[in-house]
Amino acid sequence: MKLKDSVPYLLFSAVCLGLLGIFKGAVLFHMEEYSMFSTDALWLKAFFEQPGGIIPLAGAFLVQFCYYPLLGALLMLLLLLALQRLVRAATGCGTWTAFAPSLMLVLYAARMDYGAYLPHAYGILFGPVLGALVAVGFLWLYGRCFEGKKPAPLWLALLLAAGYVAFGVFALLGALLIVVRAFCKGDKPWVLLLALAAAGFAVVFFCSYSNLVYPRINRRFAYLSGLPVRDAFRASRLFLPLVLAALSLLLTALAPVISTKPAASVISTKRSAWRNLPFALSLVLLFSLTYWDRNFHVQARMEKAIALDDWDRVLHLAGKDKAPTRIQVMYRNLALYRKGQLTERMFTFPDASMPLRMRRQGDVTASVSYICAPTVAFHSGLLRTCERWCMELSVTAMKTLYYYKYQAKVALFTGDYDLARKYFRTIGKSLFQRRWVAHYSALADRPELLAQDPEGMRILPLLAAEGYRLDYNGTVENGIIQHYLSVPYVNESVYEWHMAALMLSKMENNFLYDFLERHEKVGGPVTTGIAQAAALFAGTNGDRDLHSYVGQILSSKQSVLREFSQFGNRLNAAPDLEAPETQAWFREYFGRTYWYYYYFTTGLTTN
């Protein structure tokens, strides 16, 4: 191959690996967590209870490799290059043009948004790619073996019937491509159309209505079997790239028409431009329609770091957030708690409640709670809450490694070792989860080691907080706050969350009471955040004795007291606290303090 012939391949590879493997690497990692693969007969059997089940099954197998995002991206690249070669071989179109369907399938992966947190089908990442290979494969087979031959309609009809059972809608797409090609080449198109239409209709009808074949499928979507219908339709971002991919395949099937006159005469005058146009157009569509939302990608990276227990990385990512979502704020607080710095540093980060930018899904829209509840509930010590969310979400969406892993950890931490092992058994069937399973299985075998485990050392003390016996049934963030607002002092870990909840809720009197009670009963150092809040609440209380007492307690935090005095003086001197320039000034000089949060951070929402 000459160098200039390899240009499109190199360009496509760079785009695919760069976009998917690097920029969206954490999203690929997420896809692995939000999927599952098992060799259990029961699990495998479910895929064959619908037409086209091979596609999601193969997709579920392949997405495992996204545990290493670059590996997953490489796999995607290889499949898309194979698609390009197959399109060329099947349609005879040019190299550049043949990349159009592949680019649209890159767009499909690149457009995944928060909707990917409520998946309803396995293999949604690789499924359409594999399906496109099948569809074009049908076309290629037709060209190689059946074109121009007399019994072609009959053979193709039989192939379609068998193909639909195996590959679902992609077999129907393949049949459509064959018909398009037949019309282009004048190869008995009407006979072929009739045969394939009859076969397609018959097989879909038979599979939908016969109790013998598929008694459980919803026949409304039978003709779309194999596609992630509930994920990709109803105003989803994924619908458009799938349509574009299908259209681009159909256009490539029209290559025989385009290559004949009079089109050829037009093309030949500006050969390179025309040949490159589909590629260029696809590239423009790719970059203009890709989902670029910053918060979504930061969140995905945070989640990958949490999954890999890299809490420093979570804080590093949080440090760059100027306008985070509540999910990012909660993840940041979890990381701070794990590092023993919750009330020390939680107000040194910007606070916000940026909305999740996404399209509404068909039935249930992914919300803050739906997305992060298991993670946040678990790491803040609300294990039964975590378990309940996992149960509900795995029913509302589908069972995934993410939910099973948290359910396994809840079972482990609450002493249900047999139940934990049941989950381990299933999780361990995934290719890259064996190390995770080995780590936690060892703890299930020797539960006494849990208290020495870094995770156990931070989570187990929180279980001492009975708090509400009745679980708060609202958003997960409010649930955590309500839970920790109500608990008495039981240990330092619970105290830290308790005080964090009081500060977030700006509950002055309760804060002062618990602050003083802990000082008198336990003593010990005071974190910067708590010191700031104590100074503020004592300073605004009006009780001079209290003010003096708190001042004594905070005698080791002179810098906090001095800074508070400066803040107070500036606050009192400010003519208009509502003015944007005033707020900007305070944000610049005191934005990393609790005082800024108390006075200027309002209107936060969570859902």
Add this chain to the structure above:
Amino acid sequence: MRRLLYALAALLALACTPSGYREAAGVDSGVEIYPDYAGVALPCNIAPMNFDIRTEADAWVAVFSGGGETLVRKGPKVRVPVAQWHALLDAAKGGELRITLYSREDGRWSRHPDIVNYVAPEPIDDYVTYRLIEPGYSGYGQLVLRQRRLSDFHEHDLYNNSLSTRQVDQQCINCHSFQNYGTENFQFHARQLNGGTFIATGDRAQKVAFKSGDLMSNAVYPSWHPTEPLIAYSVNKIMQVFLTAHMNRLDAYDDDADLVLYDVESGEVSYIVHNPLAIETFPYWSADGRTLYYASAYLPELGLERGVNVAGTYDRMRYNLWSIPFDPETRTFGTPEMVFHAAAEGLSAVMPRPSPDGKYLLSSAATYGSFHIWHETADLYLTDLRTGETRPLDEANSPRAESFKAWSSNSRWVVFTTRRDDRAYTRLYICYFDEDGNVGKPFLLPQRDPSQNLSLFKSYNVPELTREAVRWTPKEIERALKGPSVGTTEVDRSPGRGGVPVTPDPDAVSGSSVPVGLPASAAATAFPETTAPANDIPKGQSFDQ
């Protein structure tokens, strides 16, 4: 040539069959098998009790023997062909079935102590119907009512809600119930999408909408009269609570409940009991159709008042078991009588199930409430209806929850749900119940591959035994559910003869309401700020030292 082939085949067979195990030395060490099928009484028509050997060894041979027949299987995964198994059971009927396990380690065979089971001469009914459900609390994905043939492993769907589920609407299905172990007449509820009660009578099916007039809810827990076209239902206001640190995880309680009688032919609904001071639920007919058993919580006894939400005191609710006589000819009820005063023993008994021979009554009892499927303390209790004595069924109970149960039509077998395996997912266990009230060790419902129990993340719910398979197909049922529903006619709205009150408890506590289900995902709620920020700091309050 043929002889050569036969000789080769024989050589091959010999090569594959482990030899030498028959001369094995006996050892005392037992073998761990899963499931635990040691020392159980089996129905003579049960499916093969396949099991996995968990003890490590180089090779295993299992020899089944009983009634002069033997059957040999090799390998740690013991799978018995159905036909051979039934031949063995036929031979061993009424006697012992022994399983001798041989293990080979370092070339030496050992014979382990026999596993001895008993093959009861009484068969179990041919089918068990159950719902497979994830333990989710407000969302329901793929729900399925399934029938399993107990003599082998054949399963088929009675109905699957994925037939109807659209993106927006979901469908819950529950409370399947059959008339007198047959399947000609049966029913189940569908909620939300295409909601209504599916009632099949012979070749006819209809969807009934119950909630009308003053009925507090749709029909809930059903019980078909064994001979008449009547169904006793409870109507319930069910509330859920979610627990942060309690071992029970989840609870549900009745804020209110009554019993009604539905005439399938006329469509009339009338109250059975409507005591304003009691919460009545879980009706169940006796086999002769002349007695209706139910559970009732008498509020004054518990210090509660009707109409006051009992969310804060649901763990004080205690149900007693009652019976009320019924005359099928006149269709009238008599005066209720208490069968089991569970509250007096600090228990709450629900889900009464009288044996078909009329001698015994099984119930589920725990320390409080009615949602025993999630109560760790829930156990099976047996009431001898001849003497009135009630005792826990210790032979069948476990430290985990036991709840739903069903008698076989010959009163010799009980199938029940239990969370004993892992505390989270219920499984079906079967136990023998002889004429003298002796109870056998429960055993797990046999599966073709026992490891399915370890990989199935669904619970078996509400087992019901029947003699035959349901003839309706899922798609026929779907068609009926998508069709129009028929209403009901309320008659005789005066309160029936209610439960007899017992000594009231003077303590009274009021509760507060608790919301249920997952929160609305899209609506943004204000972040909790309980105080308005102060606008300035009073002068002179600085901390300057």
